[in-house]
Amino acid sequence: MNNKTVQFYLRGGCYFYYEVSFKRNEQVIPHEFRNFLEKCVSIVEEHIDDHNFSVKTLAQEMGMSHSALYKKVKLASGQPVTAFIRSVRLRKAAEIMVSSGHNINETAAIVGFTNIKFFRQYFNELFGMKPSEYIKRYRKPFHNSQAGQYCQFTPSLQTVGG
Numbered sequence: 001m002n003n004k005t006v007q008f009y010l011r012g013g014c015y016f017y018y019e020v021s022f023k024r025n026e027q028v029i030p031h032e033f034r035n036f037l038e039k040c041v042s043i044v045e046e047h048i049d050d051h052n053f054s055v056k057t058l059a060q061e062m063g064m065s066h067s068a069l070y071k072k073v074k075l076a077s078g079q080p081v082t083a084f085i086r087s088v089r090l091r092k093a094a095e096i097m098v099s100s101g102h103n104i105n106e107t108a109a110i111v112g113f114t115n116i117k118f119f120r121q122y123f124n125e126l127f128g129m130k131p132s133e134y135i136k137r138y139r140k141p142f143h144n145s146q147a148g149q150y151c152q153f154t155p156s157l158q159t160v161g162g
């Protein structure tokens with residue numbers, strides 16, 4: 001994972017979900033979770049197109065039991081592991097949709113979704129709009145802007161101890 005990606009996830013120590021969904025959160029994320037979350041995200045991204053990637057695989061690659069992984073991800077992110085993995089996939093989908101010419105079906109397959117209905121449902125839940133609306137709203141400004149630039153969203157979160 002490159003430094004720009006890490007900054008997109010944890011700008012100022014905040015959990016990436018709030019960045020990509022444009023939702024503000026006053027929650028403070030302890031510094032000790034930063035490396036853990038970065039490693040989890042990195043592993044999920046390494047398997048982004050593998051629709052068979054599971055909590056079991058993530059636990060194995062993290063060197064943790066399923067229950068220990070579940071507890072730590074829930075504590076660090078506020079989400080169950082399956083929702084965390086799905087959030088990483090959806091964030092990557094949003095990035096692909098605004099920075100490429102891929103359509104929704106292609107994007108869903110690229111990020112490991114085999115059921116387009118569920119992809120659309122979960123995307124709408126996370127971003128508050130349909131994938132097609134997201135593309136209409138963000139593709140042109142982002143696609144024509146300088147490569148590698150992300151949205152100009154500044155979270156109000158701070159890292160504890162870091």
